[in-house]
Amino acid sequence: MTAVVWFRDDLRVGDNPALTAAMARGTRVLAVYVLDEVSPGVRPLGGAARWWLHQSLQSLRASLERIGVPLVLRRGAAEAVLPAVATEAAADAVFWNRRYGRAERTVDAALKLGLRAAGLHVQSHAASLLYEPWTLMTGAGQPYSVFTPFWRRASSMPEPRRPLPAPEALAGLNGSPQSAAVQSATVQSEPLESWGLQPSAPDWAGGLRAAWRPGEQGALDLLAEFLDEKLSLYPEQRDEPAEDVTSRLSPALRWGEISPHMVWHETMRVRAAAASGRIGSEGAASAFLRQLGWREFAAHVSFHAPDLHRVNWRREFDAFEWPPLDQGALTAWQRGQTGVPLVDAGMRELWATGTMHNRVRMVVASYLSKNLLIDWRHGEEWFWQTLVDADAASNPFNWQWVAGSGADAAPYFRIFNPVLQQQKFDPHGSYVRRHVPEWGTPEYPEPLVDLGESRRAALAAYDRVKRATRSAPAPAPA
Numbered sequence: 001m002t003a004v005v006w007f008r009d010d011l012r013v014g015d016n017p018a019l020t021a022a023m024a025r026g027t028r029v030l031a032v033y034v035l036d037e038v039s040p041g042v043r044p045l046g047g048a049a050r051w052w053l054h055q056s057l058q059s060l061r062a063s064l065e066r067i068g069v070p071l072v073l074r075r076g077a078a079e080a081v082l083p084a085v086a087t088e089a090a091a092d093a094v095f096w097n098r099r100y101g102r103a104e105r106t107v108d109a110a111l112k113l114g115l116r117a118a119g120l121h122v123q124s125h126a127a128s129l130l131y132e133p134w135t136l137m138t139g140a141g142q143p144y145s146v147f148t149p150f151w152r153r154a155s156s157m158p159e160p161r162r163p164l165p166a167p168e169a170l171a172g173l174n175g176s177p178q179s180a181a182v183q184s185a186t187v188q189s190e191p192l193e194s195w196g197l198q199p200s201a202p203d204w205a206g207g208l209r210a211a212w213r214p215g216e217q218g219a220l221d222l223l224a225e226f227l228d229e230k231l232s233l234y235p236e237q238r239d240e241p242a243e244d245v246t247s248r249l250s251p252a253l254r255w256g257e258i259s260p261h262m263v264w265h266e267t268m269r270v271r272a273a274a275a276s277g278r279i280g281s282e283g284a285a286s287a288f289l290r291q292l293g294w295r296e297f298a299a300h301v302s303f304h305a306p307d308l309h310r311v312n313w314r315r316e317f318d319a320f321e322w323p324p325l326d327q328g329a330l331t332a333w334q335r336g337q338t339g340v341p342l343v344d345a346g347m348r349e350l351w352a353t354g355t356m357h358n359r360v361r362m363v364v365a366s367y368l369s370k371n372l373l374i375d376w377r378h379g380e381e382w383f384w385q386t387l388v389d390a391d392a393a394s395n396p397f398n399w400q401w402v403a404g405s406g407a408d409a410a411p412y413f414r415i416f417n418p419v420l421q422q423q424k425f426d427p428h429g430s431y432v433r434r435h436v437p438e439w440g441t442p443e444y445p446e447p448l449v450d451l452g453e454s455r456r457a458a459l460a461a462y463d464r465v466k467r468a469t470r471s472a473p474a475p476a477p478a
């Protein structure tokens with residue numbers, strides 16, 4: 001008897017409910033990862049995400065080998081690949097942790113039916129969210145549309161479950177590296193290198209390699225370092241891009257190298273310790289967990305409004321008339337050549353490292369959609385290609401939040417002024433200078449647009465939507 005564990009957005013062995021359940025049966029266990037870029041509606045990964053995936057799978061393979069579980073890699077439509085692997089492994093059971101995108105759920109539901117019809121035991125688990133998207137609803141039974149009541153409700157729920165320990169190897173079955181070798185010999189794995197996830201000509205990933213250590217251990221180390229050294233500074237300095245006080249856990253959470261349950265309980269442990277001594281950390285812990293709450297809210301909104309990367313969450317925003325795309329302006333934004341120092345610093349940080357500070361993400365998104373009047377979908381797509389934490393829910397959710405079409409209580413009139421934002425959050429210009437060394441010299445470009453004029457034009461365009469849709473019903477309040 002063999003159990004297959006299908007890994008997806010949960011590339012870890014610790015606190016992995018599907019893996020733990022499969023190991024608890026006491027039979028042989030085979031792990032499989034399917035690179036599925038062909039199932040209808042599944043969004044192909046961007047370049048930086050593909051780089052991350054390569055490293056993370058290497059790390060997962062090593063962790064699984066330590067508990068005697070081989071990792072089989074296959075490429076293709078999951079609906080065909082998974083049953084084939086189950087047959088080759090003579091499996092009688094398949095386990096996975098749930099994912100929440102509409103296209104992915106469609107694939108999973110079909111697989112569940114098909115595998116069960118073929119006589120296999122199929123079990124799915126909750127692993128990547130603290131609250132599954134259908135568990136928190138308003139009193140009227142509707143999804144939440146505003147963060148604060150959503151998080152208030154979440155905070156009134158019983159505490160999220162405790163993380164599960166990594167499973168032990170099973171003696172004689174999954175117990176030795178040899179057994180891993182024997183099992184994988186019967187079920188062929190594609191070489192990871194053959195997937196071409198890493199860039200080669202040119203190799204643009206040098207900055208990513210310098211900035212990140214993908215994999216479960218890297219994530220656990222980041223969490224420990226954050227809680228030890230940065231948490232107490234988090235409330236005051238988390239908006240300052242020059243400071244390194246945020247957790248940097250977003251790619252690890254995106255890929256499931258660490259679970260939100262682990263982050264939650266470790267933070268609560270530190271908070272409890274702080275209550276009996278280290279002043280300041282109690283509030284700091286809540287401020288940090290609230291950010292995890294935004295991740296939950298993005299998943300909730302995206303579950304109830306699929307295709308968020310294409311479709312305006314506020315449908316009245318469909319009436320917004322984007323001017324014809326100015327490709328030159330888009331390219332200048334992508335390359336960090338707009339002549340607005342904070343915007344250019346952020347865009348260059350993104351290109352070099354695969355990430356960007358949250359405050360600066362808001363500023364560059366506002367600048368693109370409001371000052372340049374470029375449809376937010378172009379910015380979302382660029383982030384999708386370049387972020388190592390590119391997330392199918394968080395990315396479009398945040399883009400729409402900034403652009404004004406998203407789930408936000410004050411959508412239309414918020415336009416970030418990048419000059420004031422720099423004065424406030426990078427007053428000494430340390431962040432800007434780090435990424436834009438020629439700032440203040442004749443080599444630095446002139447501003448692409450006048451900030452004041454473009455702001456007025458954006459407000460006028462937004463006003464036209466408001467007037468055109470005055471009679472349209474507003475989304476239900478939370």
Ligand SMILES: Cc1cc2nc3c(=O)[nH]c(=O)nc-3n(C[C@H](O)[C@H](O)[C@H](O)COP(=O)(O)OP(=O)(O)OC[C@H]3O[C@@H](n4cnc5c(N)ncnc54)[C@H](O)[C@@H]3O)c2cc1C
Nearest residue numbers: 246247248249250291292294295358361362390391395398
């Ligand atoms: C336009 C735009 C696009 C974004 N795209 C993504 C994306 O694709 N993937 C992604 O994970 N985050 C995205 N974010 C949210 C946020 O910028 C990153 O999660 C954060 O910068 C990651 O740094 P950190 O791990 O050090 O965060 P911390 O401050 O340490 O926060 C802890 C965790 O909370 C979560 N979180 C924090 N803020 C948000 C938020 N606004 N929305 C959702 N989750 C949040 C992340 O998982 C993060 O790791 C986007 C924000 C904007 C404005």
